[in-house]
Amino acid sequence: MDIAIVGGGAIGLLTGAHLGRDHTVHMYVRREEQVEQLKQEGISCSSVEGAVPVHSHLVTEGFLSHDLVIIAVKQDQVPSVLQEIRNTNSSVLFLQNGMAHLELIPDYLNALIGVVDHGALKIDDRTVEHLGKGTIQVAPFKKGATGQSLVDELYQEDFPVLYRKDYQKLMVAKLVVNTVINPLTALFEVRNKQINDNPSIQRLAYTLCEEVCSVFSLPHEEEWERVRLVAERTGENESSMFKDIKAGRKTEIDAISGYVLRKSNRDVPYHQFVVDAIHAKERRGS
Ligand SMILES: NC(=O)C1=CN([C@@H]2O[C@H](COP(=O)(O)OP(=O)(O)OC[C@H]3O[C@@H](n4cnc5c(N)ncnc54)[C@H](OP(=O)(O)O)[C@@H]3O)[C@@H](O)[C@H]2O)C=CC1
Numbered sequence: 301m302d303i304a305i306v307g308g309g310a311i312g313l314l315t316g317a318h319l320g321r322d323h324t325v326h327m328y329v330r331r332e333e334q335v336e337q338l339k340q341e342g343i344s345c346s347s348v349e350g351a352v353p354v355h356s357h358l359v360t361e362g363f364l365s366h367d368l369v370i371i372a373v374k375q376d377q378v379p380s381v382l383q384e385i386r387n388t389n390s391s392v393l394f395l396q397n398g399m400a401h402l403e404l405i406p407d408y409l410n411a412l413i414g415v416v417d418h419g420a421l422k423i424d425d426r427t428v429e430h431l432g433k434g435t436i437q438v439a440p441f442k443k444g445a446t447g448q449s450l451v452d453e454l455y456q457e458d459f460p461v462l463y464r465k466d467y468q469k470l471m472v473a474k475l476v477v478n479t480v481i482n483p484l485t486a487l488f489e490v491r492n493k494q495i496n497d498n499p500s501i502q503r504l505a506y507t508l509c510e511e512v513c514s515v516f517s518l519p520h521e522e523e524w525e526r527v528r529l530v531a532e533r534t535g536e537n538e539s540s541m542f543k544d545i546k547a548g549r550k551t552e553i554d555a556i557s558g559y560v561l562r563k564s565n566r567d568v569p570y571h572q573f574v575v576d577a578i579h580a581k582e583r584r585g586s
């Protein structure tokens with residue numbers, strides 16, 4: 301298959317390295333020096349042997365035609381990427397955390413929604429460290445659309461891409477995990493395991509979980525157990541929000557906890573607090 305990946309960050313490089321073994325991959329990035337480095341040296345990924353050759357382009361120089369376009373930028377960059385790809389007929393796979401981008405997807409687009417539970421860290425413009433192996437689950441955005449054969453073609457034994465029917469279920473499950481673990485680990489600057497190990501953080505986590513479950517009518521105890529398990533399984537991770545805060549970058553708080561606030565028709569004070577507190581931390585870094 302001929303695949304375009306927009307964004308050469310942690311997830312763009314990780315998917316590019318793995319899919320580039322079986323498919324033709326075109327990386328669309330926004331800096332000339334990254335275009336050149338990828339063109340000359342390919343992608344290096346800790347879980348893939350050798351450098352993986354890819355084509356590379358400046359995103360602003362227009363799009364070629366591809367079987368699939370994968371959007372691997374952060375939430376806040378989705379609008380500008382949608383502008384760049386507005387004339388595409390290709391299927392488009394979105395890999396963002398949070399759910400705010402779903403509201404931006406235009407009707408005409410043949411969109412697929414992906415949930416990534418790998419952990420990846422960008423080391424430099426062509427190098428990514430694969431920190432936690434997981435899966436990418438993909439479901440069609442529009443009712444009735446399938447895309448299953450395309451998704452099945454992406455499957456690799458050591459990099460499973462799995463077709464699912466219901467994107468809502470997938471996304472809400474990931475949102476619950478991110479809205480509990482990410483802001484608390486970023487605020488207290490701790491690894492994920494502290495959600496279980498620090499009794500005060502655990503109490504805050506439990507209440508955030510109660511709030512998000514009430515907004516989406518989910519069974520609280522079941523969801524809380526799932527959050528605890530993810531915090532345990534990824535215990536040594538620094539969450540993506542904690543990493544963003546440490547690096548002085550804008551976080552995805554508005555797309556995650558902010559989305560819960562926007563969807564709620566009652567007060568969710570703990571979510572309001574973490575949104576304000578994370579914004580305060582972002583400002584401290586600027
Ligand atoms: N990293 C992880 O382990 C996981 C990440 N995710 C989700 O995946 C998404 C991507 O995250 P991640 O890869 O970590 O983020 P990164 O910050 O590592 O990468 C984002 C990349 O997008 C590039 N970019 C930004 N705007 C544009 C644009 N307009 N056109 C082309 N490229 C652009 C940036 O370029 P530049 O370098 O020039 O700034 C950067 O390389 C996020 O929503 C995240 O929540 C989900 C699960 C795990």
Ligand SMILES: CC(C)(CO)C(=O)C(=O)O
Nearest residue numbers: 481534537538539540541
């Ligand atoms: C699952 C978790 C919390 C793993 O760190 C994550 O998705 C993130 O950090 O964004």
